[in-house]
Amino acid sequence: MAVMNILIVEDEPEIAQLIQETLAREGFDCRIARDGLAALRLFQDYSPDVIILDLMLPQLDGLEVCTRIRQKPNPKDPYILMLTAKGEEIDRIIGLSTGADDYLVKPFSPRELVARVRALLRRSLRLGEENPQSIHKTQHFQLNLDQHIAIRSLETGFEEVLDLTSLEFNLLATLISSPGRVWSRSQLIDRLWGNDFFGDDRVVDTHIRRLRKKVEPDPANPLFIKTVIGLGYKFEDET
Structure with a gap:
C-alpha cells in the first residue's frame, strides 16, 4: 500500500x-x-x-x-x-x-x-464497496464510478464534465443511485462515512450546498437535488 x-x-x-x-x-x-x-x-x-x-x-x-x-x-x-x-x-x-x-x-x-x-x-x-453498478444515467447526468467522471447535459445540447471533489462525487452518486428516494442526514452519513464519522450531522447540509453550486443551473432553486423538509434530500431527474 x-x-x-x-x-x-x-x-x-x-x-x-x-x-x-x-x-x-x-x-x-x-x-x-x-x-x-x-x-x-x-x-x-x-x-x-x-x-x-x-x-x-x-x-x-x-x-x-x-x-x-x-x-x-x-x-x-x-x-x-x-x-x-x-x-x-x-x-x-x-x-x-x-x-x-x-x-x-x-x-x-x-x-x-x-x-x-x-x-x-x-x-x-466506502461507496465503491457498497455500489456495484459502475454507470448511472439520468436525463441530464451520467456518472462513471470506475473512472470517477460526472457529466451533465446542458440545455444548449453540449455536455459539461463536472469538477467535483471526491466527497461531492460520492454524494451525487449516492443520490443518483436511487432517484426519488429521500435520504436523511444520518443515512447519508452512514452511506458515505459509516461508523467512522465523528462530526456534526449538519456537515451534510454543507456538502449539499457545495454540490448544488456545481450541478444546479440555479442553486437557490434546485431542480435536481431537492430538500424534503423535516426528512432530508432526494434526487429527481427523468431517466
Missing part, C-alpha cells in the same frame, strides 16, 4: 512535533507548515492526502486556508481535519462550512488523532 502524505499546519512547535511523531509511527509521511501562507505553498508541492489544519494561524487563519485549498484544483482533493482550541459549536460549524471534513478539539489524545486520520482515509473506499 502506498504511503499516505499528511500536511500538518500548526504554529505551536510542540504540538506540531507531537502530531508528526505520532503519525510517523503509524507509517505516514508528514510535513509541517508553521503558518497559513506556508501551508498553501506546501500544499501545491507536497500533494497531501490529509491536511491537519489548526484554526488559529499566523498570516492566514485556518478558515481562509481551508477555503483557498478547496478552491484550488488538485488531483488528490485532500481530506481536511481542522484543529480548534475553542470547542464552541459555532467554530465547528464555520469550519465545516468552509470545506473541512472533520474537526478535533484541543487538547486531544494521540490515539484519537490517529483514529480520525484513518477514518478520513477510509471514506473514499
Whole structure:
C-alpha cells in the first residue's frame, strides 16, 4: 500500500512535533507548515492526502486556508481535519462550512488523532464497496464510478464534465443511485462515512450546498437535488 502524505499546519512547535511523531509511527509521511501562507505553498508541492489544519494561524487563519485549498484544483482533493482550541459549536460549524471534513478539539489524545486520520482515509473506499453498478444515467447526468467522471447535459445540447471533489462525487452518486428516494442526514452519513464519522450531522447540509453550486443551473432553486423538509434530500431527474 502506498504511503499516505499528511500536511500538518500548526504554529505551536510542540504540538506540531507531537502530531508528526505520532503519525510517523503509524507509517505516514508528514510535513509541517508553521503558518497559513506556508501551508498553501506546501500544499501545491507536497500533494497531501490529509491536511491537519489548526484554526488559529499566523498570516492566514485556518478558515481562509481551508477555503483557498478547496478552491484550488488538485488531483488528490485532500481530506481536511481542522484543529480548534475553542470547542464552541459555532467554530465547528464555520469550519465545516468552509470545506473541512472533520474537526478535533484541543487538547486531544494521540490515539484519537490517529483514529480520525484513518477514518478520513477510509471514506473514499466506502461507496465503491457498497455500489456495484459502475454507470448511472439520468436525463441530464451520467456518472462513471470506475473512472470517477460526472457529466451533465446542458440545455444548449453540449455536455459539461463536472469538477467535483471526491466527497461531492460520492454524494451525487449516492443520490443518483436511487432517484426519488429521500435520504436523511444520518443515512447519508452512514452511506458515505459509516461508523467512522465523528462530526456534526449538519456537515451534510454543507456538502449539499457545495454540490448544488456545481450541478444546479440555479442553486437557490434546485431542480435536481431537492430538500424534503423535516426528512432530508432526494434526487429527481427523468431517466
